[in-house]
Amino acid sequence: MARKCIPIETQSQALLQSRRRCAICFGLNFDTKLKRGQIAHIDQDHANATLENLVFLCLEHHDEYDGKTSQSKGLTKAEIKEFKDELCSYIENAKRSPWPDNPELEKAHEEIERPYLSLEVYEKKIRIYRVVREFLGSVIAEATTTVEALFQFAQETDEALFLFDKEVSEYIRELYKKGVRLRSVNKRLDNPRLPIGEERNQLADEDCELLEWFAEQLEVMRVMFYKYIALK
Numbered sequence: 001m002a003r004k005c006i007p008i009e010t011q012s013q014a015l016l017q018s019r020r021r022c023a024i025c026f027g028l029n030f031d032t033k034l035k036r037g038q039i040a041h042i043d044q045d046h047a048n049a050t051l052e053n054l055v056f057l058c059l060e061h062h063d064e065y066d067g068k069t070s071q072s073k074g075l076t077k078a079e080i081k082e083f084k085d086e087l088c089s090y091i092e093n094a095k096r097s098p099w100p101d102n103p104e105l106e107k108a109h110e111e112i113e114r115p116y117l118s119l120e121v122y123e124k125k126i127r128i129y130r131v132v133r134e135f136l137g138s139v140i141a142e143a144t145t146t147v148e149a150l151f152q153f154a155q156e157t158d159e160a161l162f163l164f165d166k167e168v169s170e171y172i173r174e175l176y177k178k179g180v181r182l183r184s185v186n187k188r189l190d191n192p193r194l195p196i197g198e199e200r201n202q203l204a205d206e207d208c209e210l211l212e213w214f215a216e217q218l219e220v221m222r223v224m225f226y227k228y229i230a231l232k
Contacts, residue, residue, distance in 0.1 A: 018056035027083025040066035131156040
């Protein structure tokens with residue numbers, strides 16, 4: 001049977017459902033890292049493009065499971081479905097924790113002599129930190145952002161220029177610019193008129209790279225703000 005194209009809306013739902021985490025990587029190794037990959041058909045029937053039959057897999061596992069000439073290494077359809085269900089449940093219930101273990105923070109704690117702040121200045125700086133943290137958590141959880149969220153982020157961090165050194169204000173500006181680019185890439189990928197091909201693949205790769213960059217910023221942001229915030 002000829003391969004049936006997956007509707008753009010269904011593709012988007014499958015990607016959002018998985019947050020671009022590979023179900024097999026998660027099921028076998030509890031690997032929750034963002035991956036470059038493709039959508040596969042659980043029942044290996046390419047005419048069945050329902051959301052329930054679709055699963056996001058990394059490139060390696062996609063070739064093994066859904067490729068025309070290769071088969072998965074002993075994995076059954078029931079296992080793939082179970083892996084997908086477990087991953088979706090994990091994503092649904094995972095807390096948006098911006099506090100991963102970070103050896104760089106421990107190093108900063110030992111090496112950086114932080115200026116102590118008055119309570120008034122501390123509250124203003126910690127508010128900016130929380131805005132940045134919330135923005136990053138939202139982007140990572142939703143795998144995208146919105147015009148409204150970007151506008152709100154820009155408004156709520158406007159005072160950073162006057163509260164922090166140039167390092168922080170430029171970092172916040174970079175977060176905003178990356179967010180704008182992520183939004184632009186997402187909109188182009190959602191365009192049903194954009195055909196499957198090189199341009200769409202390049203955009204998908206850029207989308208994955210941007211999400212990986214945002215995921216790394218939770219630790220980068222925490223170390224950076226640590227240098228500037230200490231209460232007397």
